[in-house]
Amino acid sequence: MSKAAAALSASPRVVKLSTGLKDADRKLVAEMLSDVTVQTYRTLLRSQVVHWNVVGPLFQPIHELTEQHYSELFAAIDTLAERIRALGYPVPTGKAAAGLDKALSIGGRMSALAMVEELIEDHEALTRLIREAAGEAEELEDFVTHDLLTERLAFHEKAVWMLKAIAAD
Template sequence: MTGATNILNVKPHKEAVHTGINDADRKAIAKALSAILTDTYLLVIKSHVYHWNVVGPLFQPIHEMTEGHYENLFKACDELAERIRALGHPAPLTDKHVLSEGSITIDKTSTTAREMVEELVADHEGLCRTMRDCAEMAEEKGDFVSHDLLTGRLTYHEKAIWMLRAIITE
């Protein structure tokens, strides 16, 4: 077997991490971050779908706002997944995982602009609640990096919620 063949056959291995957070705590935080990653990815897709399909006089502002959202959320997926890897765990994003574990649904591709905005507000709010719990747990377990990452994400989502809400006038 050549060296070139060998380097293509490296399998994931148990990663020993000695950064001051014990195995069980790293596992629990990685699991919570994985749920956030899943929903963040689903919200990327949903924001994109609404970006394409929104209609009416508010087409332009919603079209542009959702574009900003899916771009930001897509980058956030990478940050969340890389944090999970740094904790010594794989980023488990399979199609089955997304469909069975995700709490954000994309069951309508065409609806009113108002319903789209209301749904997006609810989805961002749900993610905030999950992130707040995870941030609290991470801090309790001494994982200030995950706590910091989630604080930044919460800042973004809360601002996004304000801006989405500002579109709805009654």
């Protein structure tokens, strides 16, 4: 096998690191980050589905807000995945497919209000997941992950606020 072919056939693996975090702690944090990454990906897809399908008097603000959100979420996924790699673990890809049918569907809830309500639920679920993971990262003294998750938490809390303001009577 040529060097180029060997390089292309390489697969990510767990890497032994000596960065001050225990191996078990790095693994736990990487698993939590994987869950956050997968849920973020689903929320990104849901945001795009709403962006493409929203209609009605609030079309313009919802269309623009969801575009801002999915752009931010795309960048966040990359940052989260890179943190998992920096912890020495591969980014799981199989988990990402689970639940995508729900993310890509807006169910029978076709009104703009119903779509916004689903996005609110997605962002609220992410805030709960991120809050738990950030707390765990802080306890394990993984300050880099804690800071990253704090930033993600701020984004999702603001997204909930903005979406709820749109959905208000």
